[in-house]
Amino acid sequence: MAGSLVGIAVGFVVLALVFGVIERLFPALRQPIVRPGWWTDLAYWIFTPLVTRAVTRVALIAAVLPVLLVAGQGLDPERIAKGFGPLSRQPIWLQAIEMIVLGDFLGYWVHRWFHSGWRWRFHAIHHSSTHLDWLASVRLHPVNDIANKLAIALPLVALGFSPVATAAVVPFLTLYAILLHANVTWTFGPLRKVIASPAFHRWHHTSAGEGRDRNFAGLLPLWDILFGTFWLPDRQPTVFGVEDKVPTHLPGQLLWPFRRER
Numbered sequence: 001m002a003g004s005l006v007g008i009a010v011g012f013v014v015l016a017l018v019f020g021v022i023e024r025l026f027p028a029l030r031q032p033i034v035r036p037g038w039w040t041d042l043a044y045w046i047f048t049p050l051v052t053r054a055v056t057r058v059a060l061i062a063a064v065l066p067v068l069l070v071a072g073q074g075l076d077p078e079r080i081a082k083g084f085g086p087l088s089r090q091p092i093w094l095q096a097i098e099m100i101v102l103g104d105f106l107g108y109w110v111h112r113w114f115h116s117g118w119r120w121r122f123h124a125i126h127h128s129s130t131h132l133d134w135l136a137s138v139r140l141h142p143v144n145d146i147a148n149k150l151a152i153a154l155p156l157v158a159l160g161f162s163p164v165a166t167a168a169v170v171p172f173l174t175l176y177a178i179l180l181h182a183n184v185t186w187t188f189g190p191l192r193k194v195i196a197s198p199a200f201h202r203w204h205h206t207s208a209g210e211g212r213d214r215n216f217a218g219l220l221p222l223w224d225i226l227f228g229t230f231w232l233p234d235r236q237p238t239v240f241g242v243e244d245k246v247p248t249h250l251p252g253q254l255l256w257p258f259r260r261e262r
């Protein structure tokens with residue numbers, strides 16, 4: 001526990017330095033560092049690695065093991081680590097590219113799914129930040145987090161990709177998600193339609209109607225272009241948040257999706 005707290009603190013300080021510099025140099029919007037919601041997001045930076053990650057890990061193992069058993073893989077850790085079938089016999093770099101592309105495609109659809117029906121109340125927590133920056137990236141309800149990871153990991157493992165390689169792709173996408181929320185103007189210029197940028201994802205978070213239900217992709221805007229949800233004008237979004245009355249503190253946000261509207 002103490003060791004993981006030190007690890008979290010070190011990671012946090014490194015990220016704070018990197019993003020502190022780029023958000024000062026290329027700000028999309030001028031806002032104070034300790035802006036509204038700052039303490040709530042800081043609480044998520046402790047809660048997510050300690051609690052959400054542990055719960056998600058248990059859920060993943062519980063869901064992946066039956067898939068491996070059904071696939072006839074048994075429970076031998078060495079055998080599991082290799083994956084199975086023709087996909088697992090490809091070079092690792094090729095598997096990594098395929099897993100990222102397929103994982104991002106699955107991520108697009110699970111994200112879009114969370115924007116409607118009963119799922120929205122869980123995802124609204126993530127959208128409730130009225131001031132968007134790198135710190136706001138981890139504000140995610142555990143149910144949302146578990147569903148995201150299961151929806152991506154289960155199909156990849158069922159296809160035979162190595163679970164170890166799958167576990168390596170997740171931190172990459174997680175780290176990339178922090179950059180996507182950063183308060184910077186970056187569009188990646190000529191690659192604006194190729195790689196998801198902070199400007200691209202900040203439009204996803206705007207409370208203005210023009211950006212609503214747009215830009216669901218976490219890495220490849222291709223999915224938004226293909227499925228008609230791409231939106232990236234030559235401006236920066238200026239308003240963020242949701243119309244729903246989401247509580248402003250972490251315990252309230254954890255309970256809110258389970259509460260009935262009065």
Ligand SMILES: [Zn+2]
Binds near residue numbers: 115127
């Ligand atoms: Zn969303």
